Amino acid sequence: MPTTTKTTLHIINKTTTNARLYQDCCDSMLEGDELLLIESAVYAGCEQNFHSAIPTSFPIYALEVDVAARGLTDKLNKEIQLIDDNQFVNLCCIHHKSISWF
Amino acid sequence: MPTTTKTTLHIINKTTTNARLYQDCCDSMLEGDELLLIESAVYAGCEQNFHSAIPTSFPIYALEVDVAARGLTDKLNKEIQLIDDNQFVNLCCIHHKSISWF
Amino acid sequence: MNTQKSLLLILRNPSFAGSNNRDTLDIALGCSVFDIPVSLLFLNDAVFQLLNNQESQVIEQKDLSPTLKALDMYDIQDHYILEKDLQRYQLEDEALLLNCKTLTDSQLALFIRQFDIVINL
Amino acid sequence: MNTQKSLLLILRNPSFAGSNNRDTLDIALGCSVFDIPVSLLFLNDAVFQLLNNQESQVIEQKDLSPTLKALDMYDIQDHYILEKDLQRYQLEDEALLLNCKTLTDSQLALFIRQFDIVINL
Amino acid sequence: MIFSILLYASQSSAQSEQSALRFTRSALQQGHKIHRVFFYGESVNAISSFKVTPRDEVDITDQWLLLAQKADIDLVVCIAAAVRRGILDTQEAQRHEKKSANIKEGFNLSGLGQLADAIIQSDRLITFGN
Amino acid sequence: MIFSILLYASQSSAQSEQSALRFTRSALQQGHKIHRVFFYGESVNAISSFKVTPRDEVDITDQWLLLAQKADIDLVVCIAAAVRRGILDTQEAQRHEKKSANIKEGFNLSGLGQLADAIIQSDRLITFGN
Numbered sequence: 202m203p204t205t206t207k208t209t210l211h212i213i214n215k216t217t218t219n220a221r222l223y224q225d226c227c228d229s230m231l232e233g234d235e236l237l238l239i240e241s242a243v244y245a246g247c248e249q250n251f252h253s254a255i256p257t258s259f260p261i262y263a264l265e266v267d268v269a270a271r272g273l274t275d276k277l278n279k280e281i282q283l284i285d286d287n288q289f290v291n292l293c294c295i296h297h298k299s300i301s302w303f
Numbered sequence: 304m305p306t307t308t309k310t311t312l313h314i315i316n317k318t319t320t321n322a323r324l325y326q327d328c329c330d331s332m333l334e335g336d337e338l339l340l341i342e343s344a345v346y347a348g349c350e351q352n353f354h355s356a357i358p359t360s361f362p363i364y365a366l367e368v369d370v371a372a373r374g375l376t377d378k379l380n381k382e383i384q385l386i387d388d389n390q391f392v393n394l395c396c397i398h399h400k401s402i403s404w405f
Numbered sequence: 406m407n408t409q410k411s412l413l414l415i416l417r418n419p420s421f422a423g424s425n426n427r428d429t430l431d432i433a434l435g436c437s438v439f440d441i442p443v444s445l446l447f448l449n450d451a452v453f454q455l456l457n458n459q460e461s462q463v464i465e466q467k468d469l470s471p472t473l474k475a476l477d478m479y480d481i482q483d484h485y486i487l488e489k490d491l492q493r494y495q496l497e498d499e500a501l502l503l504n505c506k507t508l509t510d511s512q513l514a515l516f517i518r519q520f521d522i523v524i525n526l
Numbered sequence: 527m528n529t530q531k532s533l534l535l536i537l538r539n540p541s542f543a544g545s546n547n548r549d550t551l552d553i554a555l556g557c558s559v560f561d562i563p564v565s566l567l568f569l570n571d572a573v574f575q576l577l578n579n580q581e582s583q584v585i586e587q588k589d590l591s592p593t594l595k596a597l598d599m600y601d602i603q604d605h606y607i608l609e610k611d612l613q614r615y616q617l618e619d620e621a622l623l624l625n626c627k628t629l630t631d632s633q634l635a636l637f638i639r640q641f642d643i644v645i646n647l
Numbered sequence: 648m649i650f651s652i653l654l655y656a657s658q659s660s661a662q663s664e665q666s667a668l669r670f671t672r673s674a675l676q677q678g679h680k681i682h683r684v685f686f687y688g689e690s691v692n693a694i695s696s697f698k699v700t701p702r703d704e705v706d707i708t709d710q711w712l713l714l715a716q717k718a719d720i721d722l723v724v725c726i727a728a729a730v731r732r733g734i735l736d737t738q739e740a741q742r743h744e745k746k747s748a749n750i751k752e753g754f755n756l757s758g759l760g761q762l763a764d765a766i767i768q769s770d771r772l773i774t775f776g777n
Numbered sequence: 778m779i780f781s782i783l784l785y786a787s788q789s790s791a792q793s794e795q796s797a798l799r800f801t802r803s804a805l806q807q808g809h810k811i812h813r814v815f816f817y818g819e820s821v822n823a824i825s826s827f828k829v830t831p832r833d834e835v836d837i838t839d840q841w842l843l844l845a846q847k848a849d850i851d852l853v854v855c856i857a858a859a860v861r862r863g864i865l866d867t868q869e870a871q872r873h874e875k876k877s878a879n880i881k882e883g884f885n886l887s888g889l890g891q892l893a894d895a896i897i898q899s900d901r902l903i904t905f906g907n
Contacts, residue, residue, distance in 0.1 A: 207639050207640070207642075208639075209638065209639065209644075221570060225538070225569060225570060228631060228634050228635065229634055229635050229638050230635055231635040231636060231638075231639050234635075297642070298641070298642060298643055298644055299644075300536075300638070300644045300646050301646055302646060303646075
């Protein structure tokens, strides 16, 4: 398999208070990679300075149940795509591997 | 007891990778307060940008055994005063209260 | 009287992130029974605990909002948040679960100085 | 052959900060026994694990340096660190416990892409 | 696809175990296979049979057992991580002369080889931690 | 002076318990009184009598017991935190129909009132956590 198809799903589950975690995660992303916010990470989607808090230009998803559980459904930045558990599993299939940042 | 004598010993035990923890701790400090670095926090004393990593102008101490355990004795910034366990206890006596940041 | 010591509890975690929040609220209730005056500071990510419309059941986690609302019955009525935390997450106009006083950055240190004991889990 | 899958272990914690480091090294040893090729990336605060002159006994914590030195015997020889982490803590000229290759910020993402499995405790 | 799950929670009451469970359910519903769930680090504390979960909370270990029975999932608890934290099966309790076992029935103590095997046998390894 | 210690470690193997122990020793040596050590949150996991500590590591709970005997320190483990994590004394084991107790002898399960009492009785409360 050529290296270029070995894309990664990055999964992060902490708030942006852990700024270095977001930096390390985003520094590890390459063309084709995607970022999924789960658990406490969904709060990142209501940051005033969204783009500096999540320093990446690659696609960002957030897990729908985690957003709803935290009362954020109406507050999330519109650039973030909400997905359900099935789509989470599907993202894991599409990408060659996943990396969890916690 | 007048408010002005109710000084605080702030005790922090994480590295400066937890930047917001240092910010919250230092924002909580007032004239007369002091800061003690223990456990992983002693690494903060080898930061290249020491003053931006620990944003305070109040006195900073570090626990000697924790510095030695990590091999940092020769690396610590000279503005930090090394103290032993007895002096740690003593700082707790001198100050009206302590706050642990972890 | 010993019980005149004042206690500040600092919360720093968002909802559902470990037991720190629950453990802190349990201390609040436990200490108020002993007539220790208790204040709560929701610092940093802890402001998120105060959001309405949380649906903890969809992730099968414990809902702390009944405990938060019970604080009033225990005469725990002094709740504080930081202005900068509300701004960071654009929550300035939000109706929160508790009636909180807002502190500016420069008020924080003086606020903390008045207490005799601080627990910061 | 399934066993051609390559494994990257990312360490992010300094010495004596929980069991993550030990647990990660145990995975390294366990997987190498099954002929899984293992590489280690000491990211962020994890560079501190590689310092000489650590005296774990003064705080009665477990010393991981024997385990680090044993990696070689298990044919685990690919160790990486980031240039920026060395700079941040002024460790550029430091003799480290392991012989590490240094990556720049811009090399990191391409480096990670080549692996099949990443465990990041 | 064949998945395995690595659980590495540091707090017994954080959400990661529940996230892992939901992921597992969803993968099974879509016809995928979950080969193994490996409990490592502090996650082993969750597998104590002595735990008493408050009535208004959910004990997730019971749900793992239900899923495992239905879908033939191997629930492995790292033996080194468990024994050092005092989570013992009958054999370990006897070996170390402790009064009883306290691992929930249906979970198996085994070594890190089972994690290596999971890596080899599975198409994907997903870590849930905190 | 009279001190009390609040222990709130989230990882069983982090250093905070050892720091608290060293602080306690040092305070006693200087003639201070340690009124109580209160184990809360995940710290209760450290008090399991089923733990098997590897030979090259130190089991700190034994050192707490030694100190407590010498200096009459009250070692209290929060009962709610303990029971939900499966750390039980004989009474709790019977009440919840578990096979045996697994709290180390010398540590006492009790409620948060003991922390409130520690706050009232002590000149200083020092928290060690992670």
